[in-house]
Amino acid sequence: MSLVNIKDLSVCYGAKTVLHNISLVVNPGEGWVIRGESGSGKTTLGRTIAGSVRHSGDVTIHFNTQSPLPATTLFVESWYRFTNLEGDRNFYYQQRYNHQQRRDTVTIARELELFGKEHALNNVRLQELIATLDYTRVLDEQLFEISSGEHKKLQLIKALWLHPQLLIIDQPYTGLDVKSRGRLNELLNAYTGNGGTLILISNDTELPACVNRFAMLKDGRLSTDETAFRFEEKVLKPLPHFLKEPPQYTTQTLIHMKDIHVRYDDKQVLSNIQWQVNAGDRWLLQGHNGSGKSTLLSLITGDHPQAYANDIKLFGVQRGGGESIWDIKRRIGLISPELHWYFDANATVLQSLASGFFDSNGLYRQLRYMQKQQLDELLKFLDLYDVKNELLTTLPLGKQRLALLGRTIIKNPQLLVLDEPCQGLDQQQTQYFNKLVDEISRNGVTIIYVGHFETQLPACITHKLVLENGRSIENNRIATQSR
Known part of the structure; x- marks a missing residue:
């Protein structure tokens, strides 16, 4: 049967x-x-x-x-x-980075304990699954502290x-x-x-x-x-004019990190990281789930309070030297799975893209004329114009991601931080977005791109940083792929 x-x-x-x-x-x-x-x-x-x-x-x-x-x-x-x-x-x-608010959700271990009791499950099998998926190190973490990959592992376990x-x-x-x-x-x-x-x-x-x-x-x-089952390759439209304009750099070195350490209680998350990102570099950031990639990026984007306890210069200014978090964010375009999780559920597609002008979680300001023009160009470029007034959350996941990718590039920032930007996109959309990154890179923008798979990366990558257990195991220039 x-x-x-x-x-x-x-x-x-x-x-x-x-x-x-x-x-x-x-x-x-x-x-x-x-x-x-x-x-x-x-x-x-x-x-x-x-x-x-x-x-x-x-x-x-x-x-x-x-x-x-x-x-x-x-x-x-x-x-x-x-x-x-x-x-x-x-x-x-x-x-998720604020130690003072780290007790707001249950730990992973407690979540699994409650699930096991609810379904009367054998704890021996749980330990086998935890070992197979290398999950022991996050059991004492809070639910909102772990990365998207670690959340997926929890679901699967x-x-x-x-x-x-x-x-x-x-x-x-x-x-x-x-x-x-x-x-x-x-x-x-x-x-x-x-x-x-x-x-x-x-x-x-x-x-x-x-x-x-x-x-x-x-x-x-x-x-x-x-x-x-065949994906037809999507032809890249001509870039909106504003994305062809070169960034206005005020310093040659955008990121300078020296002896970076991040610790939560007894857990060392990052240790002795040295990293310099110069204007026009296109970096690939890699590492296994939980290796410290998201934490490292949060030091750059101004979201991690321990940035002030480390030797970090961003856009030529020492952290703690009087700059505000908004001084940093206005130079950066960011997309990440976690940002998607926490994004305003009541925002329309149009509001979601436009919020990138202000680095906000939704649109709370009036747009100037030129901003409206850029917004219209980008909505049409991403084939989102016809759904611009729909709630972002009502779109298929892949189109939600495309909308947030639009938010990332709408202000044509000096630095693009693309943390697993193609997560949730299908093969056609992934190829299309990476072609878009390659095309945008021609204007000299600096890029940090997080991706696990060499076959799903833009061709413009020039440098590579690999983390393992919070330490750098590779930090070098690489040969740029042929276009």
Whole structure:
């Protein structure tokens, strides 16, 4: 008997049909991958199978009553949503670096303890999963302190610990480094080998061996023809004129760090970091999950209070020398997964992009005429003009990221800090954005780009810094790739 039987499934959001007349059969023990461009309905299909979306048509799940596995479906969201101790989600970006406010959420260990008690799970299996995904070092951290990759690992550990009969994972590899992806694939193979049925929502190509079934969504319709899955390369439009203008540098050295140390209680996060970024450099910043990349970047963007306890010069000025955080931020364009988490949920697409002029979490000021002109140019350039008045949170995740990428470049800053900028983008969008970075780099902008995979990077990179356990293990110039 099939585990999942879908017949004539349709889902509409208002007047928009997201899924149209879909039929699908999933048998016990199979490993499926569902692919499609951003906005094609992949996440909606996963949530519908899990029972959380209103629909027409039939979705029937036949659990095996003789199986030792829980007769349940678990849907793992593309990112982890959590609350503080009072049940509130009202976090702000800088809070994760503020030691005085580090006791506002439970620790990872406590979160796992509560999950295990709720589902009466075996602690031995938990320890195996923690060891496999190299998660021991973050167990005493607060939920809002850890990186996007560490949040994804928490989701995956809980899901594999529960080991339901049907497991649906949306974007399983988001934020994971190369080593962690390989170990996750081993765990997913073991999951199906022990009787689980797996559905992955992903456009990644390095899938576990247990994936033996394929489906693709396009225009709300489902196809199981693997040869039909092709991304058409998107042609880069001419850059808006304002992005061709060279930055107005006031100093040749933008970042100078000497003997940088960051510690939380007994935990050393960064140790003895030496780093200099000159005008026009394009740096690649790499390191495994939890290696200290986000903390290092927070010292640059002015979000970390320990910047004042270190020898750091930004744009030629010593930190603590009288400059304000806004003096720093007006020279920087930033995108990161964490900034996306904490962004204003009530902001429209237009307001989200325009807030980049003021480094705010939403738009709270009137725009000048030239700013309005730049905003219109960029909305059209990113193909977001038609949805400019919609709430950012109502867009597919990939388009949300594109909107925030627009926020990053709208003021044509001296320094672009692109922390995993393509997280949540599909293959086509990733290629397009990296071409955009290459094109923007021609004006001489300085770039710090965080990315795990050499095949998903812009060609303009000139330097590389690699962190391991808070220390620098590589810091050098590299050969620029051919365009």
